[in-house]
Amino acid sequence: MSTAATTVAPRAPGSPIISRIVIYGLLGLFALVYLIPFFVMLLTSLKPMPEIQHGNILALPKEPTLDPWIRAWGEACVGLTCEGIHGYFWNSIKMVVPAVAISTLLGALNGYVLTKWRFPGHRLVFGLMLFACFIPFQAVLLPMATVLGTFGQFGKTLINLTGMNFGFGNPTVNLVFVHVVYGLGFTTLFFRNYYEAFPTELIKAAMVDGAGFFQIFRRILLPNSLPIIVVTVIYQFTNIWNDFLFASAYAGSGDVMPMTVALNNVVNTSTGVVEYNVNMAAAMIAALPTLLVYILAGRYFVRGLMAGAVKG
Amino acid sequence: MAFLEIDRLVKRFGNVDVLKGISLSVEEGGFLVLVGPSGCGKSTLLSMIAGLDSISDGEVRINGRRVNELHPSQRDIAMVFQSYALYPNMTVGENIAFGLEMRGVAKAEREAAVARVAEMLQIGHLLKRKPSQLSGGQRQRVAMGRALVRNPQVFLFDEPLSNLDAKLRVDMRTEIKRLHQRMGTTIVYVTHDQIEAMTLATQIAVLRDGVLQQFGTPAEIYNNPVNLFVADFMGSPSMNLVPASVRSEDGRTVVALARANENDLILDPGPASERLGRVIGQEVLLGIRPEAITDHDGADRNARTLVDADCHVEVVEPAGSDTFVVTQLGGKHVIARMRSDAAVRGGQRAPFTFNMDKAVFFDPKSEQRVA
Numbered sequence: 173m174s175t176a177a178t179t180v181a182p183r184a185p186g187s188p189i190i191s192r193i194v195i196y197g198l199l200g201l202f203a204l205v206y207l208i209p210f211f212v213m214l215l216t217s218l219k220p221m222p223e224i225q226h227g228n229i230l231a232l233p234k235e236p237t238l239d240p241w242i243r244a245w246g247e248a249c250v251g252l253t254c255e256g257i258h259g260y261f262w263n264s265i266k267m268v269v270p271a272v273a274i275s276t277l278l279g280a281l282n283g284y285v286l287t288k289w290r291f292p293g294h295r296l297v298f299g300l301m302l303f304a305c306f307i308p309f310q311a312v313l314l315p316m317a318t319v320l321g322t323f324g325q326f327g328k329t330l331i332n333l334t335g336m337n338f339g340f341g342n343p344t345v346n347l348v349f350v351h352v353v354y355g356l357g358f359t360t361l362f363f364r365n366y367y368e369a370f371p372t373e374l375i376k377a378a379m380v381d382g383a384g385f386f387q388i389f390r391r392i393l394l395p396n397s398l399p400i401i402v403v404t405v406i407y408q409f410t411n412i413w414n415d416f417l418f419a420s421a422y423a424g425s426g427d428v429m430p431m432t433v434a435l436n437n438v439v440n441t442s443t444g445v446v447e448y449n450v451n452m453a454a455a456m457i458a459a460l461p462t463l464l465v466y467i468l469a470g471r472y473f474v475r476g477l478m479a480g481a482v483k484g
Numbered sequence: 485m486a487f488l489e490i491d492r493l494v495k496r497f498g499n500v501d502v503l504k505g506i507s508l509s510v511e512e513g514g515f516l517v518l519v520g521p522s523g524c525g526k527s528t529l530l531s532m533i534a535g536l537d538s539i540s541d542g543e544v545r546i547n548g549r550r551v552n553e554l555h556p557s558q559r560d561i562a563m564v565f566q567s568y569a570l571y572p573n574m575t576v577g578e579n580i581a582f583g584l585e586m587r588g589v590a591k592a593e594r595e596a597a598v599a600r601v602a603e604m605l606q607i608g609h610l611l612k613r614k615p616s617q618l619s620g621g622q623r624q625r626v627a628m629g630r631a632l633v634r635n636p637q638v639f640l641f642d643e644p645l646s647n648l649d650a651k652l653r654v655d656m657r658t659e660i661k662r663l664h665q666r667m668g669t670t671i672v673y674v675t676h677d678q679i680e681a682m683t684l685a686t687q688i689a690v691l692r693d694g695v696l697q698q699f700g701t702p703a704e705i706y707n708n709p710v711n712l713f714v715a716d717f718m719g720s721p722s723m724n725l726v727p728a729s730v731r732s733e734d735g736r737t738v739v740a741l742a743r744a745n746e747n748d749l750i751l752d753p754g755p756a757s758e759r760l761g762r763v764i765g766q767e768v769l770l771g772i773r774p775e776a777i778t779d780h781d782g783a784d785r786n787a788r789t790l791v792d793a794d795c796h797v798e799v800v801e802p803a804g805s806d807t808f809v810v811t812q813l814g815g816k817h818v819i820a821r822m823r824s825d826a827a828v829r830g831g832q833r834a835p836f837t838f839n840m841d842k843a844v845f846f847d848p849k850s851e852q853r854v855a
Contacts, residue, residue, distance in 0.1 A: 376536050377569035381583035381630075382557035391582075395573035 260434035279359020304357030562631035754789030
């Protein structure tokens, strides 16, 4: 009797329990591979130096201490100054927040125009914006340096004329500019694809209701874009926060460096003993904001990536 | 001068003319239904009246004012969309008030207007809900509320009932008609459903392939179709269209319908005799609606030309209120609409009565009406 039942029900070959074990076993293995370095970093950052020099790398700290974290934040040496990384942390925040906000907003606006206010040649424009996604960072380094140099010159002229440079020539402003320009291709792509599936009748209804271009954008489109906004913010935040190349090229020295460059300098600055625990703590601090963004908004990330995949 | 005038309107996409010079007009308080199969241009025409599609040529006038260049919001129109197009991020109340808000109406006044419309449509208890929490019929009401609240000169409806199930569609149809009678506002209504067109309209415009086929009252369209397309499109079950030949017998003009294994059925064409007299010897298509072929007792007593004939019954379809009887004439299935208690059985012969007052005739080649 049981054989008859099993032949009727369509089922994958092999026992379901075994396939479950294989699936979860593999997943667990990969998770382990990813988590072990993180685990070692965390452990090392909580150990005093002698324990690191004489102990096992995977051993739990015998005398856990937050001292390396405090030193990394306030005392670690970056080049010649030994004031910790907190200043550079704020540099990064000052760069990331405006860059993410501006590039996301402009991407949304681009997506809105490219889907709901189509003009002749809109495909070409979108194609060119897509092309921007595939230009390697290295290719734009020198041209961008020239552009930023011009900004700096303009800033000097402004100082002579008005006594203020209005941000022209400021390294943080430069980085915001670079990241906005470089991020626009991606943010436009995200929003265009999301708005492509957005019902056009809603826009028409709003037009009949008397809403203008920006009113429709602000009142109808943006409030219904939360999933794709979250995706874009996570993507842009992670990319800009983790960027090293632009940061080191355009703000690579002095007290204007972003976190990534400063971290590199912390690790490279040797004052005799290599303080692994402080280095690890600094690296953890550098990674925290992106982790936080993932934890807070991550569930929207998958949802947003799937949105629009199936219409209706 | 009519209230809404559409004057030789053309819509062109590249070299393709989607609408080929449509001229229509509606009196104030009229209910114009644009009907036709999908792709005939009826929705495009509505969009052009609304201002959501540009006008390639011709003119649209509302209350004597040319509106071609006006933005949709300045044409004093309101539109109900097929998908309802309710703003998902706003509550029902906010949805209805949005148009007023965009026009700078004060908050207290907006609330009063929303309350008035909500009461009229019996959606007062839904005002705090989001559109996603509503059923199809409720969404439909909200969409109408959003149009009603602005008190526009013209309402535009784009297939508003096509997303509802059959029963709800009939209820909402009645409701729209009741609202129209109560408000007296001019309405332009697009549908592909000819029953909706017949029940709602004061004027029907039948479109096909961007060309206006016929424009008239529902009765004109139904009883006097100008061509084969209109005859076939309007009415359910649709009009019987039977090949026939026009002959002269004893000085009278008659039409002959071929029957299988039998003599031709000879019918007196009634009021069409005179004009058919000019095409004696030619083939025509006889158009006669199912309700004009009945059992003898069910025939219209005021009809002047009733022809009785025995025909072979193929199938009998009782529909409760009536019985549809199918026979074969001229190689086509012909449906007769008899009383439900008519004694007819499939496979037997039965008497049919043809009300030839209602018969119309078409040229099979040009598809135009000949008589």
